[in-house]
Amino acid sequence: MERHTVVVEGTLAFRMQRVAAAQAGDHGLDVTTFPLLAARLAGGFSRPADHATLVPIVAQALAETTFEELEMVKARPGMARAVLASLDRVWTADIRLGGPLNPSARLRDLGHIESFLRQHLPIGALLPGDLRDRALARIVHARAVVGPLHLHRLVSVDPLWRPLIEALSSVVEVTWDAPATRDRTWFPGKILATPLQSPEHLICEVCADPRAEVVEALRWARALLSDGVTQASDIAIASADLSVWDDHMLVLAADADLPIHFAGGVSALSTRAGQTCAALADVMINGLSQDRIRRLSLLSPYLSEALPADWMKGIPTEAGLFEPEHWARSLETLSHYEGTPIATIVMPVLYDLVGGAKAAVKLGKSLLRGSSLGLWQEALRLAPAAAMEMTLTSLRIADESDPANNVVWGRAADLVGAPRKYMRLLGLSSRSWPRGDNADPLLPEHVLNERELVDLPRLEHDRLTFEILTGHPNSKVTLSRSRRSAEGAFLAKSGLLQHRVAERLLSRTRTPEHAFSEGDRLLARTDDALALPRIQSVISCWADWTRRLETTPHDGGFREHHPAILRALSLPQSATSLRRLLRDPLGYVWLRVLGMTAPELAVQPLQLDAMTFGELVHELLRLAVDRMPSVVSATPEEIDSALEAAVKSIAEDWPLTRAVPPRLLWLDTIDEARRRARRGLTVDDRFGPGTQSFSEVPFGTPESQAKNSVPWHENQQVLIGRFGIPLKGRIDRVDVKPDRRGVRMSDYKTGKTPRDLRGVVLAGGAEVQRVLYAVAIKQLIPEVSAIISRLVYLDTMEPPARLEGDVLEQAEEKLLRFIDIAVEGLRAGIAHPGPDAFADYNQLRIALPAALDRYQGRKDEGFNAGQHKLAPFWREL
Structure with a gap:
C-alpha cells in the first residue's frame, strides 16, 4: 500500500x-x-x-x-x-x-x-x-x-x-x-489543466423572489429524480451566498420530503439544542415570566429531569410572575417531588436567571447538557452574553446526512471541488453574484494595500467559480435569478449573464410539470385539489362570501334545534353574553357554543387594559366592603382604612394570578383604582332611613359562596324570557329599604363617561346590564315595588344615570322581548353577524372575511332580512 x-x-x-x-x-x-x-x-x-x-x-x-x-x-x-x-x-x-x-x-x-x-x-x-x-x-x-x-x-x-x-x-x-x-x-x-467547455444553451429562469427560486429549484430536483435514472448524488443546488435562500430551503425541503444535504450546515435554531439555548437566552436577557419559564423547563435537560412534567399545574396560567418573589409565593402551594419541595429546586435557578448576562456561564453549565451546552459555550466565545439572542441566529450545525446519497445545497465555491452532473445556480442578480469586495475594517487601504492583503478578491473568486461550474465538461447547469428581493426591491440581472444566456420567465402561479410537495401538487392539479372535501368547503365558503348577496350557511347558519345551541342556552348567561347574543349572534355561537377563544399570553403590560382595570376596581370595592362592618354607616376614615387594606392585599396577590405592569406603574395603577373605588363607596347618601347596603352581590351562581351577607339566597335561580334563560351576575351595589319594597341598584363603570348618557336606555342592546339586573331583582326580592337602576361612572363627579318607574318598566319589557327573538332565531338556526361583529374592538374580526367593509356592504341587506325581527332593536336608544 x-x-x-x-x-x-x-x-x-x-x-x-x-x-x-x-x-x-x-x-x-x-x-x-x-x-x-x-x-x-x-x-x-x-x-x-x-x-x-x-x-x-x-x-x-x-x-x-x-x-x-x-x-x-x-x-x-x-x-x-x-x-x-x-x-x-x-x-x-x-x-x-x-x-x-x-x-x-x-x-x-x-x-x-x-x-x-x-x-x-x-x-x-x-x-x-x-x-x-x-x-x-x-x-x-x-x-x-x-x-x-x-x-x-x-x-x-x-x-x-x-x-x-x-x-x-x-x-x-x-x-x-x-x-x-x-x-x-x-x-x-x-x-493537470482541466479544460473548460464554452457553455451553450444556458437558460436563466427568472422567478418572482428568493422563495420562488427555491420552489423552482425543488421542482427541478423532483423532475430529475422522477426519471428513474438520475440519483440524488447527481444533483446540486448552490448560490454564491446562502443567507437569502437558506431559511426557505430549510422549510420547503422538509415539506418536499426530498433527500437534501445542507453542505454549509443547518441553522442552530432549527434544532432542539438551539431552541433550548434560545429559551435560556430569552429568560436571561428579557427577564422572568411564566411563559418563558414554562418553555425553559420543557427544553432544559436539568429542569426536565429534576421536575415532574406537570410541576406548574397549581399555578394559574394567567399569572405573569415577573419577579422572584412572585414565584416564591406561588411555589409555596405546590407539592413535593420525590421528597424535595419544588421550590427548593426551582428558586435557585430563578435567582441565577435574575442575574442576567453576568451569570451566563453558570447558567449554561447548570441548565444545559451535551450539544446545547456546546452551542451555548460557542455563542459565548463569539460575542458577549448580552448579544446571545443575535449570536444564536448565526450559529450553524453540521448536517448529519451523507452528501454521497443526497441532493446537495451549499455554496457555489463548495461545488468547485465536488461538481455534480446536474447543478442549479441560484441568485444570478447584480446584488448576489458576483459579490463586491469588502474592505477590512481594521486594515483599510492607507494601512495595508488591499492587493497585498487579499490574493484572490471575492469578486474575482465569484466570477471564476461561475466560469468553472458552467464550463464543467460533464455537467448540465441551470441558472435562476429573482426579479425582486424579499423586501420587494427590483433586482437587475448579474453581469455574468452574457447575451448568450437566454431567460425564461416563470410566474409564481404557473402550473409546474413536476410538483415538489403535496401542497404544490394540489396547486398544479386543480382537479385533484377540488376533489378534497376541505378544498371544496373553502371554495364554497369563499364563493358564498364574495359572490352571493343573499345570506348563506357560511354567513351563519345551521340546522334547527342544534344540540350544541340548546346546551349553550341552558347554561347561566351573563349580561355580557346576552349583549353579544343580541348584537352579534354569530359571535355568540363562536364564543359560547364553539369555544373560540384566543390564548392569553402573559406578556408584561405597561398598563392594564380597560377590562382588567375594571376588574381591579371592582375587586377593590369587594375587598373594602368585606372589611367594613357596614357600608352605609362607615365613616370616611373607615372607608380609607378598608381601601388601604384592600390595596395592600391586591398589590401582593394579583401578580400571582395575572400579568401586571412593572412595579412603579403597577403602584400608580392601584392608586388610580383606589381613587375610583372611593368614589363608588361615597357617591351618595343613604337610600332612606334603615337602609341596608350590599356590595359585589352575586346571584344565579350556586357553585360559589358569598363571603358577605346578601339580600337574597345566592343560589336562587333567575330565569328570564319565554324560554326561561338562566341569568347570573354580580351587582356592584344594592341598597335595600327595611321593608324590602324599595331597592336601588348601582352598576359601577370605570370607562369614560359618554356624552349622551342621559338619553340612553338600551342603546340598541349595547347597554343591557342595569335593565337585566332590575329584572333579576324582581325575582330575587318578590316584595319589591320600586326599583332604581343606576349607572355610576367613577371617572367623574357627575350624578349617576338613573332608570326607574315607567321608563324602566318599558325597557324591561322591550329587552325581554328581543331576547326571546334572539333566542328563537338561534334555535331556528339563524346566527348572522350583527353590528358588534364589525366594530374595531371585536376580537373575532379575524374569523370574518379580510375585506370586512366590502363584506358588510355586500351582505348587509341579507343580514337585516335574515334577522328582520331583531334588526329594529339595534336602532333603539
Missing part, C-alpha cells in the same frame, strides 16, 4: 473525496486540507489553532494589553471577532507583523495580539504561520508522511502555503488539477 495525499478545500469536497476513495478501495489515500497537511508534517501532536480556541484568547489580549491605535475601540462589541478576521487575512497573505517593513501603529497593535496568542495558546495548538514553518523544518519526512501530493480542483493557493508546496515538490511528486485560468508561475509541480 503506497501512501498518497489529496488536498481539498471545503467540507463537501473533503467528504466526497473520502467516499470516492472508499468506493475505489484506495486504502493509502489521505484526504486533507493545507492546515491539516502542515500539522501532519509538523508532528508532535501539533494542530492548527481553531476559531473556538483563538476568540477567547484574542478577547483576553484586548482586555489586558494597552494599544497605540486600538485602545479606544478595544472594548466595542464584536471586537474580538473583527481582530481575528483581520489577523486571519494577514496570516493567509503571509505578512509578518513584526517585520521592519511594517512600521504602522495599527500593524504593531496586531503584532502585540499575535505575540499574546503565541504565549497563551494551548500546548500543541499553533498559529498558521508557525505551523507552516514547523512543517518546513520536517520536510525531509514528506516522502513517508505525505507521499505523492495532489491538489484537487483548488482555484488558488494562499501565499501562506506556497513555500510549503515549493518545498514538498523537491521531495515528492506534486500535481494540481487546476480548474481555473490564473497565473501559476510560482507552482513548481505538474499542472
